[in-house]
Amino acid sequence: MKIILLSGGSGKRLWPLSNDTRSKQFLKLLKRPDGQYESMVQRVYRQIRSVSQDSQITVATVASQMDSIKSQLGDHVDIVLEPERRDTFPAIALACAYLQFEKECPLDEVVMVMPVDTYAGSDYFDVLVRMKNVVESTKSDLVLMGINPVFASPKYGYIIPTKGKSKENMIENAIPVAGFVEKPDEHAATKLIAKGAFWNGGAFAFKLGYLMSIVGGHFKDKGLSPNSFEDMRANYSLLEKTSFDYAVVEKAASISMIPYYGAWKDLGTWNTLTDEMEDKSVGMVKTNRSTVNTHIINELSIPIIVLGARDMIIAACPDGILVSDKEESAKLKDFVDDVDSRPMYEEKRWGNYKVLDYVHYENGSKSLTKHMVIQAGKGISYQCHSARDEIWTITDGTGVVLIDDIARSVSRGDVLHIAKGQKHSIRADKMADLHFIEVQLGDDLVENDILRFGETDVVEHQ
Numbered sequence: 001m002k003i004i005l006l007s008g009g010s011g012k013r014l015w016p017l018s019n020d021t022r023s024k025q026f027l028k029l030l031k032r033p034d035g036q037y038e039s040m041v042q043r044v045y046r047q048i049r050s051v052s053q054d055s056q057i058t059v060a061t062v063a064s065q066m067d068s069i070k071s072q073l074g075d076h077v078d079i080v081l082e083p084e085r086r087d088t089f090p091a092i093a094l095a096c097a098y099l100q101f102e103k104e105c106p107l108d109e110v111v112m113v114m115p116v117d118t119y120a121g122s123d124y125f126d127v128l129v130r131m132k133n134v135v136e137s138t139k140s141d142l143v144l145m146g147i148n149p150v151f152a153s154p155k156y157g158y159i160i161p162t163k164g165k166s167k168e169n170m171i172e173n174a175i176p177v178a179g180f181v182e183k184p185d186e187h188a189a190t191k192l193i194a195k196g197a198f199w200n201g202g203a204f205a206f207k208l209g210y211l212m213s214i215v216g217g218h219f220k221d222k223g224l225s226p227n228s229f230e231d232m233r234a235n236y237s238l239l240e241k242t243s244f245d246y247a248v249v250e251k252a253a254s255i256s257m258i259p260y261y262g263a264w265k266d267l268g269t270w271n272t273l274t275d276e277m278e279d280k281s282v283g284m285v286k287t288n289r290s291t292v293n294t295h296i297i298n299e300l301s302i303p304i305i306v307l308g309a310r311d312m313i314i315a316a317c318p319d320g321i322l323v324s325d326k327e328e329s330a331k332l333k334d335f336v337d338d339v340d341s342r343p344m345y346e347e348k349r350w351g352n353y354k355v356l357d358y359v360h361y362e363n364g365s366k367s368l369t370k371h372m373v374i375q376a377g378k379g380i381s382y383q384c385h386s387a388r389d390e391i392w393t394i395t396d397g398t399g400v401v402l403i404d405d406i407a408r409s410v411s412r413g414d415v416l417h418i419a420k421g422q423k424h425s426i427r428a429d430k431m432a433d434l435h436f437i438e439v440q441l442g443d444d445l446v447e448n449d450i451l452r453f454g455e456t457d458v459v460e461h462q
Contacts, residue, residue: 016320107209146198152189318344379427388442397434
């Protein structure tokens with residue numbers, strides 16, 4: 001089974017923990033069965049593997065999320081990067097082109113698409129298998145999953161099932177679809193539910209050739225016929241910037257739906273996310289007994305003490321501090337849309353960093369101090385910077401540093417000065433993570449001041 005996971009969004013509804021590079025699906029706040037913390041994307045990946053160990057998973061995302069995906073899922077997961085954000089139809093089209101041209105999947109291969117931040121019970125993934133069976137066994141162009149609505153929500157689209165029996169019903173109890181209503185108001189949603197409508201949870205199944213013929217039609221109208229994945233990427237901006245629902249689902253000739261009656265939630269706000277958190281506090285937190293229904297997440301290295309709070313969410317990290325009533329937290333996005341600051345924490349494929357200090361001096365120069373963690377056995381690419389010097393102080397672990405093709409071993413207490421233009425890389429030994437403090441000095445301290453020279457392994461230069 002080929003599964004495309006859609007990973008997008010900036011996640012500002014979960015500020016300050018989420019930002020443009022650390023979206024909600026990467027927050028490790030949920031508990032695994034073994035008691036360890038995991039993120040939404042890790043949970044979905046684990047659940048898929050529990051149902052179908054040999055499923056081939058492709059993540060469709062943007063460049064800013066690639067390092068987080070590799071850090072949390074590993075280097076073996078296929079990732080398709082959008083050249084630019086263009087909604088779900090172009091993203092799915094590009095991922096399907098990758099399956100056809102790069103993975104050489106046959107056109108009759110069944111493809112499943114679902115959001116990467118789905119929060120559902122394990123039986124949700126059993127329904128995915130049933131959807132695959134319906135696509136293989138019927139003439140349906142598309143098979144959707146209909147989520148049993150538990151209340152009249154104006155946030156979701158609704159699937160209107162066809163009443164009565166047909167041959168389609170004989171396969172996995174699939175129901176032919178009569179139509180759709182996109183995000184009705186609460187009153188209209190109540191009427192739809194009374195008539196048997198389901199939420200559209202954004203999970204689709206179809207044959208690869210079906211979608212690629214639609215994509216080919218879009219390009220044919222523009223006098224093009226991409227015949228490779230690179231052609232698709234090069235002409236990506238010509239694809240209509242629209243949702244998969246509008247471009248494909250609502251125009252399909254034959255659609256079936258399989259109902260899902262299990263647990264399913266959109267953990268898009270602090271109020272909904274904290275409902276699924278087993279621990280009331282994470283990090284250095286102290287509370288008293290009169291603190292009720294309050295969740296505190298502290299990613300800072302200083303303590304938070306909460307006394308007598310009720311129905312609140314308190315979240316603190318280097319990007320900011322949130323103190324909010326849980327119900328009011330749904331309005332958070334309106335307050336952070338204009339917050340314009342650099343990310344203070346990022347996950348990378350090699351580890352992570354946390355900004356400790358950022359200072360502008362009167363003479364125009366700046367300093368930026370980071371705590372860097374290189375995971376055991378991993379390293380950063382061979383690179384240089386044109387606008388800053390860097391000073392590295394090793395605080396824990398051992399590794400190898402490469403500066404202008406000269407390698408040396410490093411351990412706790414070593415200090416290195418890397419001048420503008422000097423090529424450099426660092427790799428942690430395989431036994432333990434490597435920690436160091438990086439101080440950047442210059443007039444323009446930005447993340448894109450970097451020129452890479454490939455994934456040179458510093459071990460080769462010893």
